[in-house]
Amino acid sequence: MTSHNEILDAALAKITTGYVFPELTGPITEAIRARQAEGGYDGLGDAEFCAAVTADLQAVCPDKHLRLMWSEEPAPVEEEDSPEEEKARWLVRYREGNFGIARVERLEGNVGYLDIRSIPDADAGTDAIGAAMQLVAHTEALVIDLRQCRGGSPNGVALWCSHFFGDDEVHLNDIYERATDATRQYWTYPHTPGPRYLDRPVTILTAAFTFSGGEELAYNLQALKRATLVGETTRGGAHPTDWIAITPHIAVTVPAARSINPVTGTNWEGVGVKPDVEAKAEDALETALALLAAE
Template sequence: MTTHHEILEAALARITTGYVFPERAATIDAAIRRRLAEGAYRGLEVRELCERVTDDLQKACADKHLRLLWTEEPQPMDEEPEDVARARFARYARENNYGIRRVEQLDDHIGYLDLRMIAPADLGGPAIAAAMQLLAPTEALVIDLRQCRGGAPEGVQLWCSYFFADDGVHLNDIYERATDSTRQYWTLGHLAAPRYLDRPVAVLTGDLTFSGGEELAYNLKAQGRATLIGRTTRGGAHPTTRIPVAPHVTVTVPTARSVNPVTGTNWEGVGVEPDLAVAAGEELKAALEHLRTRLVDSRTDLTAEQGRRSSPAASGAAPGRGAG
């Protein structure tokens, strides 16, 4: 049986070699070793150890992706072959409908999309296109991210692309420690379903919205493409690697970080703030009221514009009597 000391040694080694902010790794290491020396973890069950260490990790470094996790099922300690890992995740994504829980047309031609996960683009692309095809006839859209707890950057890129006209929008950058390189994410030029343009979009956020769900909300807000309604999100902006350190214990190590090209920063530790803050349970109602107001204003503006275009002055006709 793996001892607490062995679990912590393995976890700290992974954090030291992989954490995206290497200058903070020494502080984290010292804090956990001090707690170990104080006897803070003595007598704990392994599940309790994970909870206590996670709390101490995040006190030492305010990074919500930095965790020690208990898993019910024992996991192999040997590194899983890449093709096996891909197949396992593909099955998980398929069983969860690639994160798309619900697509619906509500009253007043308002679409509703409930997203629980941001699937990788190569896996979720057809399902994402199908959802956007169903939403294409609507005049406004609610994207519900209140229970979206993560996902893939390429999936966020694909979802975002549907809300912009072309491939000219710089959405996000991700810096990776291992390669000391930065990858840029731009909107995509080719999509398998119609783009959702020139129509209002409201995004629902809550205190469960995390990681990839936060990136989707943050990107759309930073670009001025959506109104965020709800509550501030959890605040996890760092892509993360999961590494087994014992049969039932995994350490999660943030190995990269997001840098938004508009804000120059990200939402790590602070969350994504809504444009309109409302109480839990009131988000959808508030979003529908907001979108209905936007639609009424848009139709009023359109009617006024059509009136101006059809007026005699606009058409160049001279006032006067017609022939009798």
């Protein structure tokens, strides 16, 4: 059985070598080691231990992706998957979640509605995303509900965004990666699996729960003035993250990259994506439909 001290050693090693802001890894290590030395983690169960370490990590560095995670369901602890194995494992998850698409509807007033809970990799999700866009293609306005979206793939975000612009010359986002010391640009795709949704209003619903890739989708379309955001300020996680299992039940999540929006020059880390029209999450759809009806 892996001790809590061994788990801390492994987690801090991964943070030191992988965190996108290397200048912060020293203060992070010092704070965790000080807490460990004073007995701050003694006598805790695994779930409580992970919560305590996460709180201490975020007290030093308020990065919502930087966490020690406990899971009731065991996960395999492997040195490293091959790209093919990792792709296959994610494909199973995407299929189990219907590629993140929970509902597609046509609401009263010929308003399309998409309930998106997660965002798959573009290659895996292309057919599902195309089918969803086909079903709302002839509506007069579109509501994209991201209130329960927990995140997803940057290239999947780019694929969703591509349906709302006329060509492949729209610069959506940049992501800087520490491991390669390189910045990757994300642009709209020249071809989309579903029909493009142009010259009609798009409204995005947000909640305090909305996170990561869901936030990027909202942020990109808001920055480019292609969508109106209605709801609550989102959670504020803008750093693509590596998930590394330390034991079958405990993993460390390490932000290995950071987003840089080409319009704003920054991102939503720590501050969230702020809506254009504030509303309680449970009232956001009603508010959005009233705004669309008044146009």
